[in-house]
Amino acid sequence: MASITLKTPSLSYDIHIAAGLLRTLYPRLKKLYPAKKSFRPIIVTSENIWALWSKDVLASFPEPPTVLFHPVGEKHKRLAAVEKLADQMVEAGADRDTLLLALGGGVVGDLTGFLAAIYMRGIPYVQLPTTLLAQVDSSLGGKTGVNLATGKNLIGSFHHPLAVFADTNVLATLPPEELRAGLHESIKAGIIYDPKLFKYMQANAEAILAADPAALTKVVAASVKVKAEVVGLDEKENGLRMILNFGHTLGHAIEAATQYKQLLHGEAVAWGSIAAVQLAVSRDALSEEDANKIVNTIMTYGPLPQFRADAKRLVTLTAGDKKRRSGRRAFVLPKAIGTVEVVYDVTDAELLSAANSMLTLMKAQA
Ligand SMILES: NC(=O)c1ccc[n+]([C@@H]2O[C@H](COP(=O)([O-])OP(=O)(O)OC[C@H]3O[C@@H](n4cnc5c(N)ncnc54)[C@H](O)[C@@H]3O)[C@@H](O)[C@H]2O)c1
Ligand SMILES: O=C(O)C(=O)C[C@@H](O)[C@H](O)[C@H](O)COP(=O)(O)O
Numbered sequence: 001m002a003s004i005t006l007k008t009p010s011l012s013y014d015i016h017i018a019a020g021l022l023r024t025l026y027p028r029l030k031k032l033y034p035a036k037k038s039f040r041p042i043i044v045t046s047e048n049i050w051a052l053w054s055k056d057v058l059a060s061f062p063e064p065p066t067v068l069f070h071p072v073g074e075k076h077k078r079l080a081a082v083e084k085l086a087d088q089m090v091e092a093g094a095d096r097d098t099l100l101l102a103l104g105g106g107v108v109g110d111l112t113g114f115l116a117a118i119y120m121r122g123i124p125y126v127q128l129p130t131t132l133l134a135q136v137d138s139s140l141g142g143k144t145g146v147n148l149a150t151g152k153n154l155i156g157s158f159h160h161p162l163a164v165f166a167d168t169n170v171l172a173t174l175p176p177e178e179l180r181a182g183l184h185e186s187i188k189a190g191i192i193y194d195p196k197l198f199k200y201m202q203a204n205a206e207a208i209l210a211a212d213p214a215a216l217t218k219v220v221a222a223s224v225k226v227k228a229e230v231v232g233l234d235e236k237e238n239g240l241r242m243i244l245n246f247g248h249t250l251g252h253a254i255e256a257a258t259q260y261k262q263l264l265h266g267e268a269v270a271w272g273s274i275a276a277v278q279l280a281v282s283r284d285a286l287s288e289e290d291a292n293k294i295v296n297t298i299m300t301y302g303p304l305p306q307f308r309a310d311a312k313r314l315v316t317l318t319a320g321d322k323k324r325r326s327g328r329r330a331f332v333l334p335k336a337i338g339t340v341e342v343v344y345d346v347t348d349a350e351l352l353s354a355a356n357s358m359l360t361l362m363k364a365q366a
């Protein structure tokens with residue numbers, strides 16, 4: 001089992017990665033609590049995930065916990081859903097000794113984490129990520145929240161889980177397009193911080209895309225290491241953590257412009273990463289050679305679906321990006337594989353040109 005610790009100046013928790021963790025969950029949860037404290041687990045998940053993995057989850061529980069269901073899909077990551085779940089928690093008698101368990105992908109994880117952050121002003125929760133994206137990225141780091149119609153993750157809170165248990169067995173039932181979407185966050189981790197991870201993904205695409213357990217475990221552990229280290233150095237995204245947002249400025253704009261319906265998050269990030277690469281090349285900040293490596297690797301983990309959006313509208317939407325400071329848009333640009341920089345001087349014209357190049361590439365791919 002790989003266990004990676006995420007440590008900030010004020011807290012510390014472990015991300016455990018191994019096959020079969022769900023079947024031994026209950027004793028692991030108990031260990032998280034000081035000797036005398038009781039805990040009352042409530043699981044938040046979606047019906048499709050529960051149908052596939054409830055047997056494993058329940059295997060170690062002395063009695064079945066309450067299970068609350070959230071509908072599938074990014075478009076349901078909304079405040080109304082949080083309120084509905086909170087009411088169900090009250091009805092189930094949840095109090096400050098309740099431990100929420102987020103069993104699912106990033107949607108369930110972000111929403112349940114936010115619910116935990118605000119229910120009775122904050123209760124603990126544990127992440128049980130069931131998608132590759134959630135295992136490599138969304139289950140750790142404490143960013144929780146929901147979307148607004150006007151923008152992605154615009155309501156939320158930093159609230160870290162007590163622990164993360166990433167059971168790699170669950171990846172066996174993941175649809176291939178979901179696996180690929182999650183892998184784009186790992187490619188991102190390589191581009192921004194870990195050139196070895198990038199190289200590994202470049203060289204082992206066949207095994208990774210075939211969901212070879214050893215290859216996937218390696219990718220999950222390396223991606224988690226990147227994120228844990230970055231978050232440990234800048235928990236609240238005042239500086240360094242912005243690099244985890246590489247590809248997201250335009251990626252989030254694409255998601256909002258398509259009403260969170262046309263692309264998976266990882267796919268939108270992949271298109272956003274391509275646009276960021278094109279922008280960096282146009283500034284002579286990134287070599288053509290590295291740019292080609294990045295774009296080719298992203299495409300290897302494709303196919304990236306087409307989407308319908310106007311470049312101007314995308315640029316307008318980036319104005320609402322959370323990274324902006326004093327009205328200045330922050331943009332993460334690659335300098336080389338493994339190194340990025342955050343710049344504040346990207347103009348609308350530059351961004352428009354990069355968005356147009358990305359859309360041209362998309363159309364040429366069709
Ligand atoms: N908090 C963060 O730091 C962070 C980081 C990255 C992404 N995110 C967020 O994560 C979300 C995307 O997460 P996602 O890609 O996991 O999507 P998702 O949660 O929508 O899950 C994708 C699909 O896979 C299904 N599924 C989940 N586990 C399965 C399994 N084991 N077998 C079969 N089907 C399964 C889900 O029901 C869903 O249909 C976005 O909202 C994004 O903004 C957050
Ligand atoms: O953890 C982070 O920090 C990230 O930026 C990780 C991203 O992959 C993730 O999509 C995150 O939810 C984006 O956060 P946001 O604050 O830009 O909405």
Ligand SMILES: [Zn+2]
Pocket residue numbers: 137185248265269
């Ligand atoms: Zn992301």
